[in-house]
Amino acid sequence: MPKRLAYSLPDEVLEHVFSFIQSDKDRNVVSAVCKSWYEIERWCRRKIFVGNCYAVSPKMVIRRFPQVRSIELKGKPHFADFNLVPDGWGGYVLPWITEMAGAYPWLDEIRLKRMVVTDESLELIAKSFKDFKVLVLASCEGFSTDGLAALAASCKNLRELDLRESEVDDSSVHWLSHFPETYTSMVSLNISCLGSGEVSFSALERLVSRCPNLRSLKLNRAVPLDKTANILRLAPQLVEFGTCTYSAELRSDVFSNLAGAFSNCKELRSLSGFWDVVPDYLPAIYSVCSRLTSLNLSYATIQSPDLIMLVSHCPSLQRLLVLDYIEDSGLEALASNCKDLQELRVFPSDPFDAEPNASLTEQGLVAVSLGCPKLQSVLYFCRRMSNAALVTIAQNRPNLTRFRLCIIEPNTADYLTGEPFDVGFGAIVEHCKDLIRLSLSGLLTDCVFEYIGKYAKKLEMLSVAFAGDSDLGLHHVLSGCESLRKLEIRDCPFGDEALLTNAAKLETMRSLWMSSCSVSFEACKLLTQKMPRLNVE
Amino acid sequence: MEGCVATELRLGLPGTDNVRNKKRPLQEADEECGANGKSDAQDETAPPAKAQIVGWPPIRSYRKKNIQAKKNDCEGPGIYIKVGMDGAPYLRKIDLKVYSGYPDLLQALENMFKFTIGKYSEREGYKGSDYAPTYEDKDGDWMLVGDDPWEMFITSCKRLRIMKGSEARGLGCG
Numbered sequence: 001m002p003k004r005l006a007y008s009l010p011d012e013v014l015e016h017v018f019s020f021i022q023s024d025k026d027r028n029v030v031s032a033v034c035k036s037w038y039e040i041e042r043w044c045r046r047k048i049f050v051g052n053c054y055a056v057s058p059k060m061v062i063r064r065f066p067q068v069r070s071i072e073l074k075g076k077p078h079f080a081d082f083n084l085v086p087d088g089w090g091g092y093v094l095p096w097i098t099e100m101a102g103a104y105p106w107l108d109e110i111r112l113k114r115m116v117v118t119d120e121s122l123e124l125i126a127k128s129f130k131d132f133k134v135l136v137l138a139s140c141e142g143f144s145t146d147g148l149a150a151l152a153a154s155c156k157n158l159r160e161l162d163l164r165e166s167e168v169d170d171s172s173v174h175w176l177s178h179f180p181e182t183y184t185s186m187v188s189l190n191i192s193c194l195g196s197g198e199v200s201f202s203a204l205e206r207l208v209s210r211c212p213n214l215r216s217l218k219l220n221r222a223v224p225l226d227k228t229a230n231i232l233r234l235a236p237q238l239v240e241f242g243t244c245t246y247s248a249e250l251r252s253d254v255f256s257n258l259a260g261a262f263s264n265c266k267e268l269r270s271l272s273g274f275w276d277v278v279p280d281y282l283p284a285i286y287s288v289c290s291r292l293t294s295l296n297l298s299y300a301t302i303q304s305p306d307l308i309m310l311v312s313h314c315p316s317l318q319r320l321l322v323l324d325y326i327e328d329s330g331l332e333a334l335a336s337n338c339k340d341l342q343e344l345r346v347f348p349s350d351p352f353d354a355e356p357n358a359s360l361t362e363q364g365l366v367a368v369s370l371g372c373p374k375l376q377s378v379l380y381f382c383r384r385m386s387n388a389a390l391v392t393i394a395q396n397r398p399n400l401t402r403f404r405l406c407i408i409e410p411n412t413a414d415y416l417t418g419e420p421f422d423v424g425f426g427a428i429v430e431h432c433k434d435l436i437r438l439s440l441s442g443l444l445t446d447c448v449f450e451y452i453g454k455y456a457k458k459l460e461m462l463s464v465a466f467a468g469d470s471d472l473g474l475h476h477v478l479s480g481c482e483s484l485r486k487l488e489i490r491d492c493p494f495g496d497e498a499l500l501t502n503a504a505k506l507e508t509m510r511s512l513w514m515s516s517c518s519v520s521f522e523a524c525k526l527l528t529q530k531m532p533r534l535n536v537e
Numbered sequence: 538m539e540g541c542v543a544t545e546l547r548l549g550l551p552g553t554d555n556v557r558n559k560k561r562p563l564q565e566a567d568e569e570c571g572a573n574g575k576s577d578a579q580d581e582t583a584p585p586a587k588a589q590i591v592g593w594p595p596i597r598s599y600r601k602k603n604i605q606a607k608k609n610d611c612e613g614p615g616i617y618i619k620v621g622m623d624g625a626p627y628l629r630k631i632d633l634k635v636y637s638g639y640p641d642l643l644q645a646l647e648n649m650f651k652f653t654i655g656k657y658s659e660r661e662g663y664k665g666s667d668y669a670p671t672y673e674d675k676d677g678d679w680m681l682v683g684d685d686p687w688e689m690f691i692t693s694c695k696r697l698r699i700m701k702g703s704e705a706r707g708l709g710c711g
Contacts, residue, residue, distance in 0.1 A: 082592035139597075165599055193599070224689070249638060249687055275603070276688070299603055350604065351594045381594060408594050439595075465593065490592070 051510045058099035075115035091115045101128035109134040122147030126154035134160040144169035152178035162190040176203035188216040209234045218242030221275040232261035243273035250280040263287035272296035279306040289313035296321040308333040319343040324360040331364030335371025343377040362389040369393040377402040384415040390424025394431040404439035410466040413443040426451035439463040449473035453480020461486040471498040478502035488513040496523035622650045623701040633691040657683045
């Protein structure tokens with residue numbers, strides 16, 4: 001194409017064309033074409049994603065992109081979820097909010113993950129952004145219901161408030177009552193992480209009754225069962241609902257009220273919550289089960305027979321989160337009933353006991369891999385596994401994109417052969433060519449990393465624990481995995497040599513975490529000298 | 538050594554390791570374990586510690602809290618409250634946590650004070666006997682036992698009183 005053509009299109013036209021390009025990757029490519037495209041693109045970029053809040057300063061972001069409306073920031077590394085990152089590490093959002101308060105008066109969406117958010121930050125958001133619409137705080141901490149009260153009072157266009165899995169301090173303020181009576185904009189409210197003192201039920205009822213566009217409501221566990229029916233009757237248009245506590249002996253009046261309320265909810269597609277659910281109440285949801293696409297039962301301590309009964313009512317299920325109480329028999333039932341299943345997560349009910357308390361083995365996962373042709377994403381905690389099972393799973397489901405296996409006891413070998421799981425995971429990476437996320441466990445030698453380096457070309461995130469024999473393992477991964485962006489390693493004999501040899505690779509990645517490995521302080525110092533643009537700590 | 542660890546009785550919570558076990562280990566282990574039963578040798582040759590390794594298995598803290606909460610329901614501190622019966626010379630103490638629900642609790646009270654409670658109904662309270670179980674709640678009010686869900690009851694009950702006679706018969710009606 002002749003150079004002239006690129007300059008002959010007016011800026012407004014290019015801007016209009018660029019507005020159809022939403023993905024960051026594509027936008028970044030567009031901005032690299034030529035200087036004028038870079039200029040046009042940077043003025044019209046509205047959404048920013050910063051995967052590592054220390055990778056760039058807020059000032060630099062603002063300088064390049066002056067008219068941003070939506071920002072997503074991630075702070076602590078993933079291993080922070082498991083208490084591996086010390087307190088006070090960082091991930092503070094206040095510096096970002098402070099800068100953006102001045103630069104982006106029209107900012108309307110903030111999404112944060114694993115960041116420390118203070119009441120001061122929330123108050124600043126409430127004060128600075130007049131048209132603020134969306135706040136998502138995923139796995140954040142450092143704030144209290146005082147901060148929420150400030151948002152409720154000021155943000156009249158707030159559509160989405162999602163506190164998923166954050167830790168919120170209870171300041172005893174009835175923050176829900178701070179939404180004025182004139183406020184009617186709520187579309188999505190997730191307060192499932194709040195403790196018992198933090199939700200005034202009458203304020204909640206009033207809020208729900210005056211927000212006709214409410215589509216997603218996830219309540220916390222302190223709201224009693226008989227109140228659930230009230231809420232559902234006020235919001236029959238809900239698409240997603242997180243129930244409150246079910247813990248109560250069966251009362252037929254409460255049951256029929258609840259069943260009636262659920263049956264009114266024709267749009268309901270996703271259910272979660274179910275803390276302390278008493279199995280006798282489960283049939284109350286049967287009327288919505290046939291339409292359910294997502295079910296999170298991972299807090300429900302109900303046993304296999306009740307779980308089997310439930311999933312057999314849900315033929316449209318695409319996503320299931322459940323405890324190991326489902327057992328192999330339950331997973332077999334899932335495999336025969338739920339042909340649209342795309343994502344399965346099985347959590348351990350008693351991870352710290354050496355003995356299994358539920359009959360869940362590798363057989364359950366094999367059954368699902370065989371019976372569910374659309375299965376893409378797996379998170380599976382179990383106590384035994386075999387290479388044969390992993391190979392079968394890999395052959396059955398080459399369309400897997402996320403495979404996270406946690407064999408609970410570190411260094412567990414194949415229970416049939418006593419071998420490490422190199423061959424099994426090797427089969428996974430060889431057959432599942434679109435695999436983007438992998439978590440390893442069990443007994444593993446350097447061989448598995450050789451397979452990963454050789455085959456896992458699309459792999460973006462790898463989690464490794466108690467694996468490998470030597471530095472060679474790390475070297476295989478860093479030199480072979482072309483798409484690798486996040487690597488987290490704990491308790492492996494990986495050290496300086498592989499790290500320094502592959503230093504250049506690190507600049508193409510978002511983050512590398514290594515704890516309880518064999519990396520020395522001197523090597524880290526050398527690394528910073530070699531790669532001055534890296535943050536090394 | 539593996540057999541020794543797997544079968545010996547332990548006094549610690551599941552998942553904790555190296556709880557100094559007051560019971561004598563199996564005979565075969567004795568030689569290797571050493572005279573005092575405390576075994577450094579055991580540590581050296583035992584399979585990987587079943588101690589809770591930090592951050593393993595990789596479960597988020599809110600899930601761990603959920604598991605812990607369930608365990609505490611069985612293992613945590615009890616909810617001890619005083620129970621009195623009209624006419625009895627002294628009060629008794631019970632732990633509400635050991636009962637699975639109202640029937641269980643009422644049976645225990647019947648056994649303790651040697652009386653029979655009537656049949657519970659929402660409409661009429663305890664019909665068919667001279668006694669009615671009542672409790673003092675957080676607000677200081679005296680309530681009839683059985684109206685609230687069990688979980689709610691055990692957290693709000695401060696003391697129990699078994700009412701007798703005409704006072705009891707009057708409860709639940711009108």
